Amino acid sequence: MTVTIFVPDDSGALAVGAEAVCDAIRRESATRGADVRLVRNGSRGLYWLEPMVEVEIDGRRFAYGPVTPADVAGLFDAGFPDAGSHPLSLGPTEDIPFLERQTRLTFARCGVIDPLSVADYERHGGLAGLRAAAAMNASEIVETVTASGLRGRGGAGFPTGIKWKTVLEAKGARKVIVCNADEGDSGTFADRMIMEGDPLVLIEGMAIAALATGADQGFIYIRSEYPHAIAKIRRALVAARQSRMIGPSILESGHGFDIEVRVGAGAYVCGEETSLLNSLEGKRGVVRAKPPLPAHHGFLGRPTVVNNVISLASVPVILAKGADHYRDFGMGRSRGTIPIQLAGNVRRGGLFEAAFGMTLGEIVDDIGGGTASGRPVKAVQVGGPLGAYFPRSLFDTPFDYEAFAARDGLIGHAGIVVFDDTADMLAQARFAFEFCAIESCGKCTPCRIGAVRGAETMDKIRRGEDVEANTALVADLCNTMKFGSLCALGGFTPYPVMSALRHFPNDIGRKPAAEAAE
């Protein structure tokens, strides 16, 4: 009987040797004459266990990990595919606590199916949302998305349904759906995982957005740092066209819509939606002043929806299961689920999709298991390079847009980077300025000049020069950047800077690492 073995070709798994493991399994099964079908799935998001190999036995999946090529022969000796007694055996995949505790709506199929098989996709609930949408009129789709409470997962948390309504009502011969797959925030990889592990759900979400707004043109703008995601999406688009998910007539609805991939060129600011539009148009990625909103005047002046990958990929399940089903998860004004990404110095790094509302402490300590180094957690940065550093004393903050804002922080794209007690928060504050200086689009003076001056002033503080006056100067610069910047790159850099200084005052007098070591 043929046994199905799953080895992820997600770039996180590849980065830790999945390809060599796959080769070893192929070789070993050929030598032993085992009847094996290999599927290259996405990642389940349990990265500390990658490369994680799964086998299907009587319709149930069993996991092994982290597997190295050297382990493969031993696994077969222990009876692999059915090698439950092997030390790398993790038991039934779905029972692994990190997975079992999740609520997977957006990521329901990621790591489960063959990402490029439309048949597999449909068998696991795919296309139900698009079919439902095709039977509705545009404003009914928009109303469903609005009623679900879905807010943009790219960072700003703007209600997706309201954005779509604006584009639906805008006048224009052509309308455009742009998927923002620039995912530049450190500590985030949810967009990449979906593009590599379930690309069809993103395409389905974009097709629904097209039906909802009357758009006929679509773009997925993917950062160049993601070559595997780019390749996977390109192949998925071919499969989607063949099965009429997109093309001259979406599911024979008569509505034409097609999608093109465009590749970024290494500019963090191009994740900002108006900068992204300039970049799509082949221009410098300079931020545009709003108004006009992209919804009125976007790509080449056409009414344009710009949505994050996860926002769009969450739409199919909303249409398939109804607005209430999605909306019933979460807390306050943060409805549904959020794919939390645990990264950096964390024991169990990976993607954890859950309803809003868990506390930061539960996420970092229980789910993440504390640091990878085994040392105490000193700080976490939530929401990427523009997000605040939180100390342990704020670990009771629930994961919710408003709760984080109330504590001078932000959720952003829901990445959490964990630091142990060796972290130097003065260095982290300096880096925030440095990053802003490197990535500034140059349009506003407070951002362009302020970030450079901020980094210089940090160096003075480090050297012990007029520490009090220079710390006050940093606060002053931050204030200017906060109120004098056009976009959040300059405007939010004060979050990591000021939170690092405020919550970790002992690090202000810290000696540079080299000196301290002497």
Next chain:
Amino acid sequence: MPLPETDLDARLQAILRAFEGVEAPLLEILHAVQLEFGHVPEGAQRQIAEALNLSRAEVHGVVSFYHDFRTEVGGRHDLKICRAEACQSMGGEALARQAREALGIDFGETAADGSVSLGSVYCLGLCACAPAAMLDGTPVGRLDGPQLEALISETRR
């Protein structure tokens, strides 16, 4: 009588033809040119500008805005080390120092023997397997000193 096309011209014209009919194709063209030639030659910028009905200053402005595009020939290999926060939290900066010292060059530079260009990257989406790097488009996670040494000797082969 038209001048015989140089090699650069022929290859560039083929790229430009491939993008005829594509809306707003400049970035895509620049990527294709860099893939073909390893950089975006000055001469190519002039011809791209002509083909797209743009000024040379506009094309130059775009090339210089984006970190990806280079106007000089790079190394045979491309080693990018992630310098962003999640990798910092796992000792990424020590690896960055190691790479700089082993190659005797700074970030943004190419080794004198033309073997490798060393670059910084701010996140590769491998943050749960930090620290991370990328060699010629191949991702590497859970990077440590000996592994980095091995990557560097690979570029010298």
